[in-house]
Amino acid sequence: MDTRFLESFLAVVDGGSIAEAARRLNLTPAALAQRLRALEQDLGQPLVLRAGRRVRPTAAGLAVLDPARRLIESTRDLRAIAAQDEPAGQLRLGAIATSLTGLLPEIIAGLRLRYPRIDYYVRPDSSMNLYQAVIGGELDAALMVQPQFPVHKSAGWLTLRHEPLILIVPEDLPDIDSRQILTAQPFIRYDRNQWGGQIVDRYLRQNGLKVREMLELDALDAIAGMVSRGLGVAIVPDWAPPWPEGLRLRRHPLPGAGGRQVGVLWTLSGARTAAQQAFVAACRARTSDQGLPGGAGQM
Structure with a gap:
């Protein structure tokens, strides 16, 4: 068979x-x-x-x-x-949408040159679902948003990017104070079921910002597209490029707003340990190349 x-x-x-x-x-x-x-x-x-x-x-x-x-x-x-100690076999990976386009291709491209015997399965999903899949052994590693609680002892974590919250507005909107924009314009909310959306919601509540919510979406590129068409404004993490082409919007920094940490979560045991370590090492090398802190985790 x-x-x-x-x-x-x-x-x-x-x-x-x-x-x-x-x-x-x-x-x-x-x-x-x-x-x-x-x-x-x-x-x-x-x-x-x-x-x-x-x-x-x-x-x-x-x-x-x-x-x-x-x-x-x-x-x-x-x-x-x-394969013994040589990284080989199928590596089961997960990735949130922005990492799927902004981080994972570069990492896998480098790995394929060094370890051609690794095969890849990639599952797109939310950070919440990816976390459970890694902890439950369904996936070997995942590129995702860092949880707001301690990572399970059976897994390691490495931060790859800090993505600060930014305000995105239509290109032709007058350049006024961010607080005025948020209270006056229709607001397109990042889904509160997503960990990144919960960070945005916390920022709004901590700053007492009452927004005119128009709709709530879980796809960041779709939110950017809505803003580009003049349908409202939004607060999003400044995610890894590429962003959708042809957007007509402006980005405003939000000092002190915080943001989300994007990194790799992986299991610390299993038959594919060599391939897992090769993947995490490639992620760690990327942080070193860009002068980023090594993050927390184990190898």
Whole structure:
């Protein structure tokens, strides 16, 4: 049995659709569907049911779900163990949206030159979900916002960027005091379910700022796009570029407003320790190159 077919089945179940699973695995939907059919023929049972664009597991699919996850995990660990101390095997990473475009490509590009035997799985998600995934062993490491509570003893933390809070306003808005802008203009809020959004909310409350909230979004690039179109103003962390092209807005610093720390969280044990350490070392080298503090954590 080809374990890639099992990985495809798991991706379909986790993603809820053939299209989403194909995107995650960098396959065409037709190629992924072919893998799924081959696995069903091998096992002699239909594993998924299709309802429009959505897919859900059959009774047989549910029965093999957990054993399939354990088998895939064991296969990945065998590859890493066989490589001994050389970083190899699949490295399961997570990243928030801004790190996915602003930090991760540079780090992986450097790693691929040194350690070509590492394979990568990358899961985009919120910091809250990524934290739980790393602590629970679903991911080996994640680029995310530092939690506002002590990191679990089973994990290490390294700060890569300090992103101060800034006020972004439409380009043609008169240049007046930031407090006046915030109280007079419609406010586009960074989602309070996100750790970064909670930092923004705390700043507003601590400074007694009553805003005219228009809507609340969890995507920073979407917030910037709304502001660029003149729909309101927003407070956001000054996230790692690239920002969306063609934005017509101005950025105002907010002295004393604080910000969010973005860094890497990783597990301190497991069969893929060599690959994890190589990834964290690449992150640490990036902080040294930019003259940033090394952050807290363990190696």
